[in-house]
Structures are given as structure tokens and as C-alpha cells.
Amino acid sequence: MNDAQLDAVYTRLCKTMTQLGEAKTSLFLARFALLAIGEMDDANVSLRLIDEASDGIAS
Amino acid sequence: MNKPFKPYPFTAKKYAARVPALEQGVEVKRHDVTIVGGGPVGLAVALGLANHGVRSVLIEADDSVCHGSRAICISRRSLEIIERLGALGGFLKTGLPWTGGRSFYRDTEVLHFTMPQDENQKLPPMVNLAQYHIEQFLLDAAEKRADLIDIRWQTRVKSIDARDDGATLQLTTPEGDYALETGWVVASDGGRSTIREALGLQLEGTSYEGRYVIVDIELESERPTERLAYFDPSSNPGSTVLVHKQPDNVWRIDYQLRDGEDADEAVKPDNVMPRVQSLLDMMGETGAWSPIWITIYKANALTLERYRQRRVMFAGDAAHLVPIFGVRGANSGIDDADNIAWKLAFVVKGLASDTLLDSYSDERVAATHENLSYGTKSTEFMAPPSFAFDLMRTAVLSLAAKHPEVRSLINPRQTSAITYAASPLNVVDRDAFASGPVPGAVLAEYPVTIVEAGHGREAHLTDLAGPSFTALCFTDDGMLPAAFATLAHALRSRGLPFKAVPLSAHLHPRTQGVHAWDHTGRIFERYDARPGTVYVLRPDGHVLGRWRDAQPGDIDAAIARALCASTD
Numbered sequence: 205m206n207d208a209q210l211d212a213v214y215t216r217l218c219k220t221m222t223q224l225g226e227a228k229t230s231l232f233l234a235r236f237a238l239l240a241i242g243e244m245d246d247a248n249v250s251l252r253l254i255d256e257a258s259d260g261i262a263s
Numbered sequence: 264m265n266k267p268f269k270p271y272p273f274t275a276k277k278y279a280a281r282v283p284a285l286e287q288g289v290e291v292k293r294h295d296v297t298i299v300g301g302g303p304v305g306l307a308v309a310l311g312l313a314n315h316g317v318r319s320v321l322i323e324a325d326d327s328v329c330h331g332s333r334a335i336c337i338s339r340r341s342l343e344i345i346e347r348l349g350a351l352g353g354f355l356k357t358g359l360p361w362t363g364g365r366s367f368y369r370d371t372e373v374l375h376f377t378m379p380q381d382e383n384q385k386l387p388p389m390v391n392l393a394q395y396h397i398e399q400f401l402l403d404a405a406e407k408r409a410d411l412i413d414i415r416w417q418t419r420v421k422s423i424d425a426r427d428d429g430a431t432l433q434l435t436t437p438e439g440d441y442a443l444e445t446g447w448v449v450a451s452d453g454g455r456s457t458i459r460e461a462l463g464l465q466l467e468g469t470s471y472e473g474r475y476v477i478v479d480i481e482l483e484s485e486r487p488t489e490r491l492a493y494f495d496p497s498s499n500p501g502s503t504v505l506v507h508k509q510p511d512n513v514w515r516i517d518y519q520l521r522d523g524e525d526a527d528e529a530v531k532p533d534n535v536m537p538r539v540q541s542l543l544d545m546m547g548e549t550g551a552w553s554p555i556w557i558t559i560y561k562a563n564a565l566t567l568e569r570y571r572q573r574r575v576m577f578a579g580d581a582a583h584l585v586p587i588f589g590v591r592g593a594n595s596g597i598d599d600a601d602n603i604a605w606k607l608a609f610v611v612k613g614l615a616s617d618t619l620l621d622s623y624s625d626e627r628v629a630a631t632h633e634n635l636s637y638g639t640k641s642t643e644f645m646a647p648p649s650f651a652f653d654l655m656r657t658a659v660l661s662l663a664a665k666h667p668e669v670r671s672l673i674n675p676r677q678t679s680a681i682t683y684a685a686s687p688l689n690v691v692d693r694d695a696f697a698s699g700p701v702p703g704a705v706l707a708e709y710p711v712t713i714v715e716a717g718h719g720r721e722a723h724l725t726d727l728a729g730p731s732f733t734a735l736c737f738t739d740d741g742m743l744p745a746a747f748a749t750l751a752h753a754l755r756s757r758g759l760p761f762k763a764v765p766l767s768a769h770l771h772p773r774t775q776g777v778h779a780w781d782h783t784g785r786i787f788e789r790y791d792a793r794p795g796t797v798y799v800l801r802p803d804g805h806v807l808g809r810w811r812d813a814q815p816g817d818i819d820a821a822i823a824r825a826l827c828a829s830t831d
Binding site: 211217 | 453635640643648649650651652655659661662665669671672674
């Protein structure tokens with residue numbers, strides 16, 4: 205994926221969340237995470253990404 | 264906290280209004296071209312026309328160059344244009360060159376970006392200078408062409424009668440009112456264009472809610488020139504702050520207002536000073552500072568559908584408003600000016616059909632759409648238009664320090680030269696090229712040695728282009744093939760500005776005439792050129808067409824087709 209493609213995906217993600225509304229966005233992101241986990245099909249990678257995504261949020 | 268304001272370190276010369284010779288309230292002389300608006304775009308159009316020997320009248324409402332905080336970043340492409348307009352010296356002498364920037368999230372640097380810059384370049388990717396400098400240097404150049412550029416200060420347009428054969432402008436000045444007859448009008452009268460309004464045209468697109476306070480301050484600091492962006496900084500939690508250095512110890516600070524903040528309150532000095540002070544404290548800037556100017560900004564992404572309305576051509580902010588993020592405002596206006604000037608000159612001189620002017624609209628509307636697509640992305644990051652963009656931005660910023668793969672999303676997508684890929688003027692490649700600028704693109708820069716009568720001087724490829732059609736003829740022996748010399752003579756005898764320059768991979772000190780020696784070998788390689796290859800440039804430096812084994816007839820036909828270009 206090049207920078208322009210990443211840009212396009214990012215914008216689509218933001219616009220989809222905007223349309224769904226703030227209340228439904230957590231569920232949307234949870235579903236997106238599950239689908240991404242399924243696509244990755246790798247437990248070790250999934251577990252590492254869970255750690256990396258949570259890293260620093262608490263502070 | 265109360266600090267006295269200082270003026271900008273610049274004194275503008277004031278100019279008086281002047282009324283020309285009239286007959287029954289109408290100017291005696293009818294003009295070919297009248298430019299409304301004497302900002303950077305209007306001045307650049309006037310200088311571009313003058314390069315082709317075409318006279319213009321420039322109508323300016325104020326009595327001097329501009330005041331206040333406006334454009335400050337001028338791109339390499341704009342500098343190339345400004346060089347052709349004869350005004351580069353001041354820009355390079357006064358402007359602060361820079362090549363990149365840094366973005367911070369809270370206290371951590373999350374992006375260090377650079378703009379394209381290498382040893383092949385003649386000009387820096389960007390210089391910072393105030394718009395009053397930009398206008399002054401262009402005005403200095405225009406005043407040297409007073410035989411061709413007639414500036415009417417303190418003159419306002421009251422109304423316009425636009426027809427198929429020209430226009431009549433009703434003008435008002437402190438010295439009296441008059442009417443002016445003109446063949447063509449260039450409306451470069453800014454975001455609140457009088458001409459646009461008088462013709463009942465409207466800009467269309469998106470206006471963003473996010474607002475920025477823009478503050479210019481005077482501060483002595485040795486900090487280098489780069490673009491600094493602070494997201495959620497400790498000095499201004501929850502906000503975004505941009506910092507740019509300008510010449511003469513002037514600094515531009517832009518900071519985002521929080522949702523729900525009252526704009527009128529926010530720009531009051533009592534509210535601005537503490538925020539600036541806490542930013543400077545965070546940056547470690549301990550020098551004394553003074554405020555110069557405070558204003559408020561809201562991003563717009565708006566454009567007219569077409570930039571030609573019969574005999575009226577729209578350029579710059581009168582035609583389109585692009586967000587400040589990515590610095591495409593003044594730069595896209597200078598590009599407009601460069602595009603319209605040669606086309607209008609050719610039409611006025613009878614060298615081209617007026618359909619050539621439709622290609623101005625085609626090319627520059629397409630350029631605006633490209634500018635807006637980048638500008639919109641930058642704005643969605645800098646002033647998130649919804650909770651979702653805001654949430655995702657926080658995700659990107661908080662991951663960026665450890666995860667380089669998301670950093671490109673923070674990049675401000677600075678302006679770069681636009682390719683007119685779909686231009687009706689382009690000659691579609693007949694031959695396959697593995698590299699090199701495609702039709703519609705500008706030249707990629709490389710050094711060359713220009714050899715004349717056995718003497719060489721260091722130069723760059725863009726130095727070979729001028730306000731004319733230019734054929735870059737790749738040769739073995741540095742000699743212009745006789746058939747091309749004949750073509751050049753024939754075109755010039757028809758009054759068409761054209762030159763052909765031979766390039767060679769080798770130095771030929773005994774060759775008669777001038778040739779350009781590709782002493783690094785990079786031009787032949789990167790343009791996928793071999794002896795016989797020709798690239799033809801338009802007077803604005805964009806590639807018209809290229810051929811592997813060009814015949815003079817190919818070039819003659821390409822230019823003839825461009826000048827009668829039809830856009831149907």
C-alpha cells in the first residue's frame with residue numbers, strides 16, 4: 205500500500221465513522237478489528253498488535 | 264498580559280490616483296488587456312504579458328502593496344516562474360529558503376519531512392517571505408516595464424459590462440470617475456472579487472468550521488527556517504499550532520481554536536498574548552517579542568466551475584480558494600498567471616485562436632481540483648471536520664513515534680508542480696519513453712553547461728526555457744540540425760516566439776553557436792533521450808510534446824494545433 209492509498213483508506217474510514225455517528229463508532233471499530241484479525245489469520249501478530257495499540261493510551 | 268503592537272518592518276510607498284485622458288467620461292485609449300487587482304497574481308499576469316510585448320492596464324483599489332498577514336511561502340515552481348518574470352533576485356535575497364519541517368505530538372517529534380531537494384536543483388523547494396515583499400519585488404519589476412504596464416492605483420471597479428467583443432469597466436478614483444474600454448479582462452481581484460460578483464458567479468465547494476488564529480510577531484531567534492507543527496502541545500492543550508519563520512525577525516504563528524470558542528473573543532490581544540507566550544516558553548524561545556498582527560482564518564475549498572467567461576478570465580483567489588495548509592494559495596495563483604499570460608498574449612497578437620483561452624480554464628480548473636484534493640486532506644488533518652477525523656488523528660499521532668508506517672498521514676502535503684495530464688494542448692506520445700517529463704509536465708531540473716564560442720558557463724535545464732516555445736534537441740555533435748534551424752527561422756518570421764537549443768552528451772568546444780552540454784549525463788538518462796530526441800516546451804515551461812526521432816513537421820504541427828486548440 206503506498207502513501208496515496210493509505211490516505212484514501214484513512215479518509216474512507218473517517219467518513220464512514222462520521223456517517224455512523226459517534227455513538228456507533230466504537231462498535232464499528234470493534235467489528236473492523238475483528239475483520240482485520242480474521243484477514244491477518246495470525247494469532248501472534250494479532251496479540252502483538254493488541255499490545256501495541258493499547259500501549260501509551262492509559263498514560 | 265498587555266504588549267504594545269509593533270508595525271511590520273516594512274514601509275510601503277504610497278501611490279496617487281491618476282485619471283487618463285478622457286472624452287465624454289471614457290478613456291480615449293482602448294486597451295487590449297485590463298487586469299483587475301494588483302496583488303501577486305495581477306502583477307505576475309502583467310509581467311508575463313510584457314514578456315511577450317503586450318501592454319496591459321492594471322487596476323488596483325489600494326494606494327500601495329498589501330498590508331497584514333497573508334501568503335508567506337513561495338514554492339520552487341513559483342520561483343521558476345518569477346525568474347522568467349524578471350523578479351527572482353529580491354525573492355532569493357530576502358526570502359528564507361527551507362527544505363522541510365517537524366511535527367510534534369505533545370513533547371515527542373513524530374514526523375520529520377523533507378521536500379524534494381538534491382544537487383540537481385537550481386532553486387530551493389520553498390522560500391518564506393511576506394506578501395508585501397512578494398508584491399514589492401513584482402512591482403519593482405513591473406515599474407521597469409512602465410512602457411508596457413500602466414498601473415492605476417486607488418482605482419476601483421464600480422461595474423462591468425462584459426460582451427462578446429470586450430468589456431467596459433466603470434471605474435472610480437479619488438480624482439474622478441471614468442469608463443475604460445478593453446478587449447480582455449483578467450479578474451485577479453481576490454477572494455471577494457468584485458468582477459466575480461458583478462457577473463453573478465459563485466464559488467462552489469466546502470467551507471470548514473475549524474478556525475485558526477493567525478498571529479505575526481517580532482522575535483529575535485536563531486532557530487532555523489522550517490515548518491513546525493505542534494499537536495496537543497503542553498502550551499496549548501487540545502490545540503494545533505503551526506510556526507513559520509519569515510525574514511526580518513517576523514514569525515507566523517497559527518493556532519487552532521477549540522470547539523465552541525468564540526472567535527471575536529479569541530482574537531482579542533488579552534487572549535492571544537498568553538497563548539503566544541506559553542508557546543514560546545515551550546519552544547525555549549526566551550527573547551523579547553512583540554505582536555504585529557492578529558487575524559482569524561477558516562479553511563475554504565471553493566472554485567468557479569470555469570475560469571473563462573467570454574472575454575473575462577478569472578485567476579488566483581478570484582477563481583478559487585484553497586486551504587492554507589499545504590501553501591497552495593498564492594502559489595496556485597502564480598501558476599494561473601503563468602498559464603494565462605502567454606495564451607492571452609498570443610491571442611492579442613493574433614498568433615492563436617481565442618479557443619486557446621479555453622485551455623487556460625481546462626488546465627487550471629484541473630489544477631485546482633488537484634490542489635483541493637491535497638488541501639482537503641491537509642485540512643481534514645489540521646482542522647478535523649468531525650469527531651471521527653479528530654479520533655483518527657489522535658490515533659495516528661499517538662502511534663507515529665513508534666510506528667513509522669502511519670507517519671505519511673501527518674505529512675502536510677506541500678504544494679508541488681502540477682502536470683496538465685489531460686490538457687487539450689498535449690501531443691500524445693507516439694514513441695515510448697521509459698522516463699522524462701510527460702506531455703503537460705514541467706521540466707525535471709538538472710545542471711547543464713551552456714557552451715558558447717568555446718566558453719562554458721554553469722547553468723540549469725530550466726535556464727534554456729524562455730517566454731517562447733522551446734525545442735530541446737538532443738544531438739550527438741551539439742549542432743542544431745539544419746532542418747530545425749530552418750523551422751526556427753520560419754516560425755520566428757511569422758512572429759511566433761520559438762527557439763531550438765541543441766543538447767549534447769559531450770563537450771564540443773569548436774562548435775559554432777550555442778549548445779548545452781549535459782556534463783553529468785543525467786539529462787540524457789533521466790529524459791530517456793538519445794540523439795534525435797526532441798522535447799518541445801510551451802512558453803510556460805510545460806512539455807507540449809516529445810519525439811524519439813522528431814521531424815520539424817512534427818513540431819510545426821504540434822504548435823499549430825496548440826494555437827488553434829479546440830476543446831470540444
